[in-house]
Amino acid sequence: MSNIYIYNNNLISLLNLVDFLLQKKIKPDNIKDNSFNASLLDRTIILNLKEDENIIGKIINKLNAKIFNIIYYIYLSNQENKELIIYYFLLNAYKYPDKILALRNLRCVNLSLKIAKQVSNEAHKLKGFVRFKELDNKVLYAKINPDNNVLFLLAKHFKRRLPHEYFMIHDINRKILALYDKKEIYLINENNLDLKKLKESENEKEMENLWKSFYQTIGIKERKNEKCRMNFMPKKYWQYIIEMSEEL
Amino acid sequence: MEIKEKLEILADSAKYDASCSSSGSKRQSQFGNTSFSGICHSFASDGRCISLLKILMTNCCIFDCAYCLNRKSNNIKRATFTPEEICSIALNFYRRNYIEGLFLSSGIIKNPDYTMELLIKTITLLRKKYHFGGYIHAKAIPNCSPILLKQLGNLVDRLSANIELPTENGLKLLAPNKQGSNIEKIMKYVKENKAKNFVPAGQSTQMIIGATRESDLDIMNKSERMYQNYDLKRVFYSAYVSVNKSSLLPTLTTPPLKREHRLYQADWLLRYYNFKVKDILDEDTPNFNLLIDPKAFWALKHLDEFPKEINTASYYDLLKIPGIGVTSAKRIMNSRKHFKIMFKDLKTMGVVLKRAKYFITCNQQYFTNRTFFNQKFIETNLIMEENNITKPKIEQLSLFDE
Structure with missing residues (x-):
């Protein structure tokens, strides 16, 4: 026993x-x-x-x-x-x-x-890999899929960084979200939110495309190094890194 | 011209600058802050970190440097960002967490002061109008007035000017409009005006590797002098990529990446491991061995100082051991006060045992029979280790041994 x-x-x-x-x-x-x-x-x-x-x-x-x-x-x-x-x-x-x-x-x-x-x-890696999308109500929304429960650590980081923005970070693996209302951080279950209602802002796609083309341009072809990139940016995170998701 | 095309042209022109670090500054504002340890946001197809929106203000240039894509004699598409365009892209990218900040460089239009004023205007907009608190690294334009350096330095986190080549001869040959002394004037100014709000993350510079005939010794001597004279935070080394055809330039099919890697390793030895250039290079061996890293190469030449006993060696002696870094040396110092460190404990301290084991004893024990403690055995094993050669290929390796 x-x-x-x-x-x-x-x-x-x-x-x-x-x-x-x-x-x-x-x-x-x-x-x-x-x-x-x-x-x-x-x-x-x-x-x-x-x-x-x-x-x-x-x-x-x-x-x-x-x-x-x-x-x-x-x-x-x-x-x-x-x-x-x-x-x-x-x-x-x-x-x-x-x-x-x-x-x-x-x-x-x-x-x-x-x-x-x-x-x-x-947590440190994701401080870089989080990709916010701007919603039609100006709220920033990002999905993450971390192995560990780093959501609150990330929310605290973005609270300091973007104190005057509304944001939501959605941990897909744990089905929880961190919300920030320009004052406090709240952790809530994803069932408490109608996520289907979220809509991207009008020029969101344009901004994403601008970023993707910057990303494509900045790599030096003569130095291509797939293995090195993968070491620093493991494939398991690519799904929500917008410049990488198409390569999956 | 569409903004997307401009961005492609001006990012393409900026990409050969190696620096992308975003560390060393503590800034907090209404919109954005910096992280003291720096944050990488993405990694490009070449494996290099992307933390900053790295762009030129313009790729128009009155200079004609042989190695540079933007040289005035090149027939390429030219573009220029307006200050507001740069702000818009930087702020939109920053808000979505694509970047940690901005790296702004520029070709030289009209004259150095005019170019500097455009950079200052852009960054002033970001900081004052948009209250942007993210990281900004700006290039200082050689030969500009000191007052403009002062203004720019008060706005940015890092300021840099690229020395490009280690000797004046190299510069004369490839960059006839550039003078090393003018670059060093900038470095001297930044050092002398050091203050809390003036270039808080310090200055850096860059050298191109493999475009001229200078040796690693020339390059490292230059680095050592610049670190000493100007308190540089970093010297970056950028393997030369053939972008222009010129009789002055070597025709390289691939950039000398291994050489670049060795220079970075040696640079680390200077900054964190108490090595001097004269310890690792001299007139007889003016270039690094491409098969063995500089620290192991040094250790093999000084085998009489080894093996070192982990439980008694001084901190600086620990740092001389291949496979032991600053972090693991500190952990060893901390732990051995409390218990005798054995081989099995070293792994838990971050020691790279497959390299370190040849150079150490733990409690007077060597990892294998002591008769194997000889140069030939260790050198062969280290070369195999670094070059991922598996045992059956030992025979071929004897070629390199002598």
């Missing part, structure tokens, strides 16, 4: 649960969110802990912001068993608060740093 601890699909709930388990010195076999389908060999345990937001401040105070950020990035990853990785990373962080980030010989530390890096790399 495996003991599976269940949290309410959000970071605060997860951190409160992990904190509780660490305090009580309980070693979970796994930790899963509440959409988990248990098998006959699993015993799911729901503790109904309070979702106390102070947990973030507590972690940052006891450790530091850098360590908290790593935990947050692991949480955003699509890594299997990421909750258990966070549990063991925190366990070690409390044990070695001053040197945890240097202890790359510990498997869980090395893995945690690797996952956090992957997430931050993907």
Whole structure:
């Protein structure tokens, strides 16, 4: 029988649960969110802990912001068993608060740093690869298909960059959108929006064509290097990069 | 002329400038900001990053440089953007997140000051009328008045002037209207006027590789001097692409990309690894080996300094090891305070073990029998590694070994 601890699909709930388990010195076999389908060999345990937001401040105070950020990035990853990785990373962080980030010989530390890096790399790449289309109401709309849940990180980036524009970023893989109304960012489920109603603005196609012709022109034929391009701009992102989608 | 055709002509004319970086500046405005680490938005068919809308204001030019597509004696279609046209494209592209900003260069029309004034007018519109806060890299026009350099520098993130060739002789031959001293005057001015709001991302320059007979030693000496004298952020190297037919120019079917790559590697050694040009090139070997990268080549020549012990070598000694970079050297320094580093740990620190293993020991252990620690063995393996040659071809390789 495996003991599976269940949290309410959000970071605060997860951190409160992990904190509780660490305090009580309980070693979970796994930790899963509440959409988990248990098998006959699993015993799911729901503790109904309070979702106390102070947990973030507590972690940052006891450790530091850098360590908290790593935990947050692991949480955003699509890594299997990421909750258990966070549990063991925190366990070690409390044990070695001053040197945890240097202890790359510990498997869980090395893995945690690797996952956090992957997430931050993907967020960074997409800051460049996002392609907004202008809708007929001047709202900017972009579709993305990231491996990790980097939507909120991206929305924060564009909020700083385009504070006076309305925009929507649509994570096709997770079926969620980030909306920005020139004040705040909202995350909503795609079912709450009638996406069929969205219409491109009149000169949107013209702008896209202008960009595509710039893209075609700027490459130097004598230096053509397909492999190098693919390394930097993996094919999995091409679908929503307008200058690339036709090459698929 | 349609805007699309103009864009094609003026992007085509600008594409041989290698610089496209968008890093090193912290700017925030109502419409746009810069990212200190820079952001690549796309990658062209040649694998080069696209972060900026790279265009010329005009491809008309009063100069007649032999290597340049826009030389006045070339019979090509000419076009000129108006400042408003450039603003419109840049703002529309930026808003859709196609680009991180603008790279604006220009052929020289009428005279240097007139051209500079057009560049300043365009960028002033962007910054003042449209409150554009994205990244702007502008070219300074040689021989313009210092007051115009000051004005332009106060508007842009990066300013650059291309030295193009490492020696005055090269310039005399191919660019009779250009003088290296005039380019360096610009660099000197930018350095001396360094301020928070004046060219915050620093200056850069570019050299063409393979259009003249100058050696890698000439090129790297020039780079080293410019880094020292003018605090350049970057020197770019651009493999020469034959765009013009001229008796002065070599006829190359393919650009010398491998040579360009070696120069970039060496440039990195100068900027981040504490190497001097005299460590890696001299009159007897004035050019880089195309089979082995400059750091490994250096290490093979100084094998008596190796193998280095990972757990005790100084930071600067770690940096001399092929396969170890700035990041991995720092991680090693950090980690070895807390535990003895073994071979298995090095991978987790980002060390490229397939190159580094020949030059190191971990806790006094060599990765294989110590008798293999000799130049021939290491050189052969490194060449095979870099050139993706698999084991059965060893026989052919002995050709290059001597």
